[in-house]
Structures are given as C-alpha cells and as structure tokens.
Amino acid sequence: MKTLKRCLMLMLVVLMLLSLAAPAFAVEVEPYGVVRRCSKCMTGTVSMYESRSYEGKTRSNCEHGKEGYDVYAIYEVTIRESCDTCDYSSVSKNNERVFQRCEGH
Ligand SMILES: [Zn+2]
Numbered sequence: 589m590k591t592l593k594r595c596l597m598l599m600l601v602v603l604m605l606l607s608l609a610a611p612a613f614a615v616e617v618e619p620y621g622v623v624r625r626c627s628k629c630m631t632g633t634v635s636m637y638e639s640r641s642y643e644g645k646t647r648s649n650c651e652h653g654k655e656g657y658d659v660y661a662i663y664e665v666t667i668r669e670s671c672d673t674c675d676y677s678s679v680s681k682n683n684e685r686v687f688q689r690c691e692g693h
C-alpha cells in the first residue's frame with residue numbers, strides 16, 4: 589500500500605511538470621514575430637516580419653451552391669527575414685485570397 593501511494597505521488601509530479609512545460613511548446617510553434625538562431629553565422633538572431641499590400645479584387649464562381657460569383661480581395665504577402673549580426677536576409681512573396689462577399693443569388 590505504501591509503494592502505491594509513492595507511485596501516485598510520482599505520477600502527480602510528472603503531470604505537474606508536463607503542464608508547466610506545455611506553454612513553452614505553444615510559443616515555439618508561433619510562426620511570426622519569433623526570433624530564431626541564424627543558420628548562417630550561428631550567433632545572430634533572425635527576425636521575421638510580415639507585411640501585406642492590397643492588390644485588388646477578383647471574382648470566381650460561387651462556392652455556396654448559388655448562381656453567380658464570390659468576390660475575393662487579393663493581398664500580396666511579403667515575409668522578410670533578416671539576421672541582426674551577419675548579412676543574411678531573405679524575402680518571400682505569395683498571394684493570399686481573402687473572401688469578401690457572395691454575389692450569388
Ligand atoms: Zn457565394
């Protein structure tokens with residue numbers, strides 16, 4: 589009976605440690621605004637910045653089972669990475685479609 593109690597205590601401690609560790613993991617998966625170690629110089633930190641600019645509108649066939657079109661806004665998303673120590677930097681661009689309204693009827 590004594591060993592069982594000790595076993596339960598140990599499990600409780602493990603669970604407590606796990607719950608303490610959880611928020612740290614959540615932060616690590618955050619995609620932007622997080623600094624990471626530079627893979628080029630291995631000493632500096634790389635920051636990521638996201639900026640978006642409005643490119644215009646587009647229409648495509650309604651996806652709500654109606655006759656007509658859906659209207660989307662097009663944004664050009666630019667992601668910049670740069671190291672604060674060496675000359676490492678990279679820029680990647682992609683277009684993002686954001687649903688605006690349904691013109692189907
Ligand atoms: Zn629609």
Ligand SMILES: [Zn+2]
Nearest residue numbers: 626629671674
């Ligand atoms: Zn660097």
